Amino acid sequence: MSAALTLAPPVSRRLKSLAAILILLALWEVAARLFVPGVNPIIPPPSVLVTYVARHAGLLLISVQPTIVAAISGFCIGASISIVLAVIFVRFPTVEAALANSVVLLHALPMLAIIPLLVIWFGIGYTPKIIIAALATFFPVLNGALRGLRSSERSTLELMHILDAHWLQTLTKVKIPFALPYIFAGLKIAAPQAVLGATVAEWIGSRSGLGSQILIALLNYDVPLLWACMVACALLAATGFCLILLIEYLVIGRRSEPLREED
Amino acid sequence: MAMAEIGAPAAASRSGAYRFALRWGSPIFVLLIILAWQAATTLWQIPIYILPKPTDLVTGFVRNAGMLSRGWGITVLEASAGFIIGNVVSIAVAFLVTWSPTARAGIMPLALAIKSVPMVAITPLITLMVGFGHSTVVTVAAVVCFFPTLVNVSRGLKAAPRSQVELFRILDANPWQLFWKLRLPYALPYLFTALRITAPAAIGGTMLAEYVASNAGLGYLIQDSYTQFRFVLVWQVVIVATLTTLAAYLTVAHFERRLLARHRK
Amino acid sequence: MSDVSIVLEGVSKTFVDGANRVHAVERVDLAIARGEFVALIGPSGCGKSTVLRMLGDLESPSTGSVTIDGVSPGEIRKRRQIGMVFQEANLLPWRSVYDNIALPLEIAGKSAVPGARSIDDLLELVGLKDFRDALPWQLSGGMRQRVAIARALVLNPKVLLLDEPFGALDEITRNRLNIDLLKIWTEVGITAVLVTHSISEAVLMSDRIFVMSPRPATITTTIPVTLPRPRTAQMQRAPEFFDLVARTGEALYRPFETEAA
Numbered sequence: 126m127s128a129a130l131t132l133a134p135p136v137s138r139r140l141k142s143l144a145a146i147l148i149l150l151a152l153w154e155v156a157a158r159l160f161v162p163g164v165n166p167i168i169p170p171p172s173v174l175v176t177y178v179a180r181h182a183g184l185l186l187i188s189v190q191p192t193i194v195a196a197i198s199g200f201c202i203g204a205s206i207s208i209v210l211a212v213i214f215v216r217f218p219t220v221e222a223a224l225a226n227s228v229v230l231l232h233a234l235p236m237l238a239i240i241p242l243l244v245i246w247f248g249i250g251y252t253p254k255i256i257i258a259a260l261a262t263f264f265p266v267l268n269g270a271l272r273g274l275r276s277s278e279r280s281t282l283e284l285m286h287i288l289d290a291h292w293l294q295t296l297t298k299v300k301i302p303f304a305l306p307y308i309f310a311g312l313k314i315a316a317p318q319a320v321l322g323a324t325v326a327e328w329i330g331s332r333s334g335l336g337s338q339i340l341i342a343l344l345n346y347d348v349p350l351l352w353a354c355m356v357a358c359a360l361l362a363a364t365g366f367c368l369i370l371l372i373e374y375l376v377i378g379r380r381s382e383p384l385r386e387e388d
Numbered sequence: 389m390a391m392a393e394i395g396a397p398a399a400a401s402r403s404g405a406y407r408f409a410l411r412w413g414s415p416i417f418v419l420l421i422i423l424a425w426q427a428a429t430t431l432w433q434i435p436i437y438i439l440p441k442p443t444d445l446v447t448g449f450v451r452n453a454g455m456l457s458r459g460w461g462i463t464v465l466e467a468s469a470g471f472i473i474g475n476v477v478s479i480a481v482a483f484l485v486t487w488s489p490t491a492r493a494g495i496m497p498l499a500l501a502i503k504s505v506p507m508v509a510i511t512p513l514i515t516l517m518v519g520f521g522h523s524t525v526v527t528v529a530a531v532v533c534f535f536p537t538l539v540n541v542s543r544g545l546k547a548a549p550r551s552q553v554e555l556f557r558i559l560d561a562n563p564w565q566l567f568w569k570l571r572l573p574y575a576l577p578y579l580f581t582a583l584r585i586t587a588p589a590a591i592g593g594t595m596l597a598e599y600v601a602s603n604a605g606l607g608y609l610i611q612d613s614y615t616q617f618r619f620v621l622v623w624q625v626v627i628v629a630t631l632t633t634l635a636a637y638l639t640v641a642h643f644e645r646r647l648l649a650r651h652r653k
Numbered sequence: 654m655s656d657v658s659i660v661l662e663g664v665s666k667t668f669v670d671g672a673n674r675v676h677a678v679e680r681v682d683l684a685i686a687r688g689e690f691v692a693l694i695g696p697s698g699c700g701k702s703t704v705l706r707m708l709g710d711l712e713s714p715s716t717g718s719v720t721i722d723g724v725s726p727g728e729i730r731k732r733r734q735i736g737m738v739f740q741e742a743n744l745l746p747w748r749s750v751y752d753n754i755a756l757p758l759e760i761a762g763k764s765a766v767p768g769a770r771s772i773d774d775l776l777e778l779v780g781l782k783d784f785r786d787a788l789p790w791q792l793s794g795g796m797r798q799r800v801a802i803a804r805a806l807v808l809n810p811k812v813l814l815l816d817e818p819f820g821a822l823d824e825i826t827r828n829r830l831n832i833d834l835l836k837i838w839t840e841v842g843i844t845a846v847l848v849t850h851s852i853s854e855a856v857l858m859s860d861r862i863f864v865m866s867p868r869p870a871t872i873t874t875t876i877p878v879t880l881p882r883p884r885t886a887q888m889q890r891a892p893e894f895f896d897l898v899a900r901t902g903e904a905l906y907r908p909f910e911t912e913a914a
Binding site: 280299302 | 709710711731733735741743745747756757759760
């Protein structure tokens, strides 16, 4: 199949989706103005939200910044640890066998519940947020990296054996390149999770950031602020996702057409 | 929480040490941590508010048993209700989306847009719309379950290979036969993937909602015990919540293994 | 000529999988001369690949001994004197044709391989000069196998192990590649062991055919291929060729026929 043929449907589908979103926004505007009147409606029309965001851009930027910092730091830390751990697991299966269930147990820890403990240990500030964002990143990336590091074709590994390659050579020249699409799949799941983790942590463990702004808005019944925070939160998550997508394209985009056709 | 990869290494090394590690690694590891924890807290006399001794947690369990079990019961009820409602609605929408391209064009972009909004941001809004209390908590748990199931099931309903669909067409099968004998068996693994994700997520979502929008349940208990500086109770809630999440995951995984035994070689 | 390169003496291989023991290979003896081209043929799943994999140090024999030039396959492997072509080309998808062929050089460390061939010469040899910078997905299946052959030869190995190298290709492509492979083999002068389940391929390529029985695999018949070299595509229509195909086929199918009787 030629590139043009495979590209054609998604573009038209994307246009349709865009049209659908625009129609929905229009419906929302009309419905909100007709059915949810009042000074401070629970569902404000999009136009009100846009003007609100424009007016309070400064405040929003100030609240978004700490969340971004925490999410990015946590994301980088969590992703690095999980990739290193995945390499260790794949190199030493016995270590994985011994720790596997404990890692799953760690995964079952409810984020919300450990935030207070982190605040007790590290105080209000960046540390609890970063740890939570790192934890949220850790599992999707570990899962992707493990799957990816095991995805190398068996005969390719046998070829490396015949060439008497050192395991580090096999790792860097075969296993990691084969694992990259899987690692990026994990990173794409993890990026919005890191934003979510940092924001939840700000509910409890911070006086700054989007999370605490959301709580303030809720307590003050400031509906437009709440909506603005929600949109900001969604945008942050989406931006993180797109950033990883871009990096993925730059790193492995040229590998093959067939590989990228799915998804 | 698709942890399928962890603990599933390639068939390579199945040595005695490996099998021993797989069987006993985690119990030993957890035991060692508890022992080290007890030893450290005793030896360095760490204050209870920084790190309570494991023995403190156990003895405290008896004292807090009533509060914990009440909170646990409410959380499990709310999470189960949300889990069932969210998944049932989501499966219905998945069918709609699979059979009607118009519905697909209208619903999927919206679903994906909402899906990208983190729950922390949606929960307060749902609180405003639904009001303080159980119904908000159940709604949040249902919303948490909705999207993973929608994405997975709508993918699963299209998972049957084209050649087999054509075989059914040649055999002149009616739509019901096509569904029961072909589409459903292919969709089941996708459904279970979704359930494995949503069962623990429902509990997380429930606690999140209880934290802001309820005065009962484990999520509320976290907020309450933390603001009252009852740190032993915080720890106990952490333990109860972790074990509950784990149990939810393992239950679904168990059913999956039993129902899908035939799918695997 | 006839100094011996590969020797298998009383080689057996048993796989243990839990309580099951599978006898894959049973008492195989064979000697292959330096520069010879031999084929191992047998029904699928008979264990012929296991024999080849023992030569490549991918398996070790349960009993008996395998030597290449008087030392173990492991030793030969550490000297990087084994070239192997698998059924799938298994090229690394992110590397160009040139970089894929260069992989063994990188693994060995360039300075450590005095006998290494020039990649450009190899590209010429396998007829891919114009595809030097192409990525694997831009090549056809046959071209990918050519790259795999070039990669197997880059360290100038002493033995070339071919595990059904063209098994996944259509017959027309396969025939052309076989003739080209023979040309390459003549030019390089290397001991080659081909595992195949195609009778005509075995006859066309080899000096001797070892026919193997179903599991546990053992060599039932050795057929010397008397066709002159260089072999050509036209030879496949000669009476001697058909005669050899018939004899190989007879040896190959005999175990099944006695079983049925």
